[in-house]
Amino acid sequence: MAKFNNDQISAAVWLAVGVAVALGSLNYGLGPLAAPGTGFLPFLAGCAIALLASIGLILATLKRHAGVGWTPILRGVRWQKPLLVLAALFAYALLMKPLGFVLCTVLFIGFLLRAVEPQRWPVVIGGAVAAACGAYAVFNLWLKTQLPRGPWGF
Amino acid sequence: MDYWQSIILGFQVALQWNNLLFCFIGVLIGTLVGVLPGLGPVAAISLLLPTTFHVTPVSAIIMLAGIYYGAMYGGSTTSILVNIPGEAASVVTCLDGYQMARRGRAGPALGISAFASFIAGTIGVVGLMLIAPPLAEMALKFGPPEYFSLMIMGLTILTFLASGPMWKALLMAAFGLFLGSIGLDNMTASARFTLDIVELSDGVGMVPAVMGLFGIAEVLLNVEHSIKRSVFETRIHHLLPTLRDWRDSLGSILRGTFIGFFLGVLPGGGAVISSFVSYAVEKKVSRTPGQFGTGVIQGVAGPEAANNAATGGAFIPLLTLGIPANSVMAILLGAMMVHGMQPGPMLVQEQPGLFWGAVTSMYIGNVMLLILNLPLIGLWVRILKVPYPILFPLILLFCLIGAYSLNNSVVGVLIMVGFGLLGYLFKKFEYEAAPLILALVLGPMLEAALRRSLLLSAGSPLIFITRPISGLLMLISFFLLAYPLVPWLRRKRAILPQATDEE
């Protein structure tokens, strides 16, 4: 990793994204310039991404030669915590339908209160139940948002 | 003078007690709805439509309009407090508003946002009454090439917005354009990049993208740090803007009002572009542009004024051409049509009571919003005193519910979480998300304008340069892009002679 700096890495990723977008757009047809087709704008956008990423790559490489190296992005921070939060968010999205809103929310809030910055159990349980029921009351009962129901009707 | 009679007539209608009541209910509900993410003004209006069946059209319109600008104001509140913009126009408010909140200045941020909205709304209404007809004629001169050039200018202005290198900001804008093209092609209805996911036919959606890139990403960054470093400065110095804040932001408010009003005249995108343009202008005229993004009050005052003044400007195409600039204007238009009014210049003459009543009620609504929100500032600021480990799960929960309730679909939630991860990585690798959002919102309009322009010119891109208004806008864009390079060139040139001197 230390061979490259941050901008070199990210610009290289963007270059790949740009090329992929441009190539993908070709499937939809560019059309003649006098009557541009469906793929025309995404193709331009893809080319622009690739072009700008190339410029970025060159500038970053120049900086690399000037001695700007890799700045660690995760040092000194608790990088496990955002990972936990992200995992919880994805799990919430996937379990929302099968478990129903209320149960899923209790588990979600409870997990976050306990796992990220551990609170005492009464706070965890009380907070989770209160948040879930409060949100259910506000959004489902009053505002009539159609929150998913679990097999037990809530 | 005619205008005075109109205004007096308008106030006579708007000041009837039942209209005042509806106006109050409208702004109150609007504020609440704006604070709750995902539940936009359109949803609120749909819930309240049945109650409007029984009241006069004026009252109905006054209440619906109240919900709309109340929600705009509520959207700024969440932008400032928890970095979740309720709509595209308040993305810019996040940039400095949230930073002010972190420094314990949430009160002045909310206060100046209320005052800026109020001042801009007032000037917007006055402007509407004075100069509507000539402005509408000017808006007609905006054909597809002019729209394209205007949006390109909007995107290049981002280079001023960005604190990082220019190529990164432009790259984010290009990526936003690509994201905006996902879904059905707006001209032919053929599917693009939808990966056979039904929900993607309607596009990525601005709201999940914004909540992910701003709200979720911010939480991810905050939980990295241990509890010892609190996220918000809890000692709150002032609840309201100080005299110094006022001195700093008065010019910004006036400039923002001016920009918002004139860009608001253009149907579609006016409020969004104007808030971005206003921020860029504030950064440009500031003596300390480097401070922007760290909680500068001008960065809140200007854009907030701009997006509110745009509401006044948006009335002009409706009034003179019958073209509503947004969904609320459309409802207003619909209500007018039902009562036998043709939109167009005749409308004001045929139904002056309704029209001016609605316009002046927006003014009164702004007063009410101010009265309603100033006491609430204390309440909102108290939310920030909730310890962050307890606050952040609730912020996430609001985002999740908001993303789900847009279409009652898990896909929206997944998109939002995906954007959250993306936003986290953007922060780590120092890319700014604001250009992406602007491009995502403008993308479909920009594409249609580009394709129409090329149809008009039989494929010649020269059309963007040879038409005067478009050419001027393109010239401005060109200078904006070239400008950062100039000092660089100048410095190079300055170094060279120096080097020769030493030899």
Next chain:
Amino acid sequence: MKIAMRQWLTRGMGMVGGVCCFLLVFMLALPGVAPAQEKYPAKPINFIIGYPAGGTTDICARPLVSAAAKILGQPVVVVNKPGGGSAVAVALLKTEKSDGYTIGILPSGAVLSQHMRKVPYDSAKDFTPIMQYAVYLYGMVVQTDSPWKTFKEFIDYAKANPGKIRYATAGPGTPQHLVMERLAIQEKIKWTHVPFEGGGPAVSALLGGHVEVISQTTEWKKHVESGRLRLLAVYGEKRMPDFPNAPTLLELGYNITAPSLISIIGPKGLSPQVVDTLHGAFKKAMDDPDFIKAGNQMDQPFLYRGPKDLEKHLVQMNDEVGTLIRNLGLRKE
């Protein structure tokens, strides 16, 4: 920590109290929100319109929709999804759940589109027909200060100046677009089609001088009446009562009329009970004075077809326009 927590709790109580007051007011302001019933409709219905607000379709549909909402006892929310001559909205409607809470307008533009290019739906098969309520009237309109006083002068100019004329419509595949293509074939004209997302923007483009002519539904009416635009010809079988001086294409010697339809449909597989409820409400709503007023003002003639008739009509219309477009060689992939 404990003290901080207690402090927070006491302060928090104030906050909670405030929020509760706020919610209470909010609840009071929301009358008619009763506990969920299972009877259809139990919640607001979304109504998708494929043209922007302020166009003929939108202006006439809104009073119909609010009248039907009163009858249904639930809000019906109009959602404008313009693009592709209504094809975008119809394609999106196809992907919606068939629970009766999302319905929308199927106009002739979306029907013709499927024969003129590839779109992700089949209007005869992928939907549940609910009711037809009107047809469109169309006309060809130029600026009053343009050199063309009559339809013939205009056609002569277009023939003599290939590629000079640019015309705007509310989207590709609309009947007004098809008429222009048919005129171009018959008169061997080369002109350029500039599709907009709706009639309002198309009219603005003509007023701003960005195109020479528009071929469009009645969004031009008020501007023709005020003398700013000139109506050259109409595409119906008869002249329009409000503009008796504008000849039909039939009178001008072309065997061309524009096919026309404005109907309400839902996703495929709506239950008969839902169709009955919706059809009943919308049929009754057609008597609403506001709807009649809007229809007359925008020159949108009413034409009623029930679900069964509409279903047959859609199959027939698809056959007819499909054959016509194929024979003319107008289908593009």
